[in-house]
Amino acid sequence: MKVLLVDDSATMRRIQKTQLQNMGVKDILEAGNGEEALNILHDNMPVDKILLDWNMPVMDGMTFLKKVRQIDTYKNVKIIMCTSESEKCRVLDALKAGANNYIIKPFENTALKEKLGL
Amino acid sequence: MNVAYVNPFITSTIFTFETMLKTSPVAGKPYVKQEPFPAYDVSGIIGLSGDAQGCIAISFPKVVALRIVSAMLGVEIKVIAADLADGIGELANIIAGGAKQHLDGFNLSISLPNVVIGRNHTLGAQRGIPTIVIPFECPLGSFSIEVSLKTR
Numbered sequence: 283m284k285v286l287l288v289d290d291s292a293t294m295r296r297i298q299k300t301q302l303q304n305m306g307v308k309d310i311l312e313a314g315n316g317e318e319a320l321n322i323l324h325d326n327m328p329v330d331k332i333l334l335d336w337n338m339p340v341m342d343g344m345t346f347l348k349k350v351r352q353i354d355t356y357k358n359v360k361i362i363m364c365t366s367e368s369e370k371c372r373v374l375d376a377l378k379a380g381a382n383n384y385i386i387k388p389f390e391n392t393a394l395k396e397k398l399g400l
Numbered sequence: 401m402n403v404a405y406v407n408p409f410i411t412s413t414i415f416t417f418e419t420m421l422k423t424s425p426v427a428g429k430p431y432v433k434q435e436p437f438p439a440y441d442v443s444g445i446i447g448l449s450g451d452a453q454g455c456i457a458i459s460f461p462k463v464v465a466l467r468i469v470s471a472m473l474g475v476e477i478k479v480i481a482a483d484l485a486d487g488i489g490e491l492a493n494i495i496a497g498g499a500k501q502h503l504d505g506f507n508l509s510i511s512l513p514n515v516v517i518g519r520n521h522t523l524g525a526q527r528g529i530p531t532i533v534i535p536f537e538c539p540l541g542s543f544s545i546e547v548s549l550k551t552r
Binding site (some may be wrong): 390 | 510
């Protein structure tokens with residue numbers, strides 16, 4: 283399984299990477315914003331799952347999500363929003379825009395594992 | 401400022417520390433900030449806008465900030481560098497985001513975090529908006545949250 287981590291916080295990416303490695307995921311890519319993530323996605327398909335932050339500089343998670351969902355090549359990529367945006371309306375907005383799942387920071391390892399379907 | 405706006409930040413801070421750092425901070429009695437004290441070494445600041453405007457800051461002595469980011473990463477951080485600023489900024493972001501869901505009836509947006517590092521710095525209040533300071537104690541050390549919010 284190949285997973286792309288998209289978060290502007292290097293700390294959060296490091297936490298997520300360690301958690302994923304402990305779950306047995308070895309192929310892990312990282313991006314610091316949506317624009318970087320689009321480039322990485324373009325060059326590294328097939329990517330199976332994306333853990334996507336919402337608030338990021340340059341290109342935020344929602345903009346990235348909408349762009350990815352317009353591209354047929356990426357239709358099978360599962361996108362899990364992983365953000366501190368905790369209100370129900372935000373969750374609904376993300377799901378409507380094409381996110382497959384949503385996890386609110388802070389989260390336990392078990393919750394991440396479940397949301398990733400591991 | 402309505403003190404009821406402070407409780408979501410206390411709840412979110414405790415939950416964030418329990419989940420990410422496996423430690424339970426205990427909140428002391430909140431008080432209105434009398435400048436220029438308290439003074440800190442590392443502060444993570446998040447701006448809030450929308451139905452209420454202001455900011456929240458989480459501030460630490462240097463040694464406590466280093467312990468907290470080390471606990472977040474599971475690796476010991478010994479010096480003030482990019483790792484420390486990034487970790488404290490993310491912690492502030494998560495606490496502010498968590499508090500938003502408990503501020504019923506407010507449509508709020510949070511800014512990207514800013515982190516201030518400097519020995520014994522103080523955070524100035526916005527003019528006309530009182531700042532409430534909530535001191536916390538946990539096994540990693542003392543720290544505080546400052547909440548300054550103005551409703552429309």
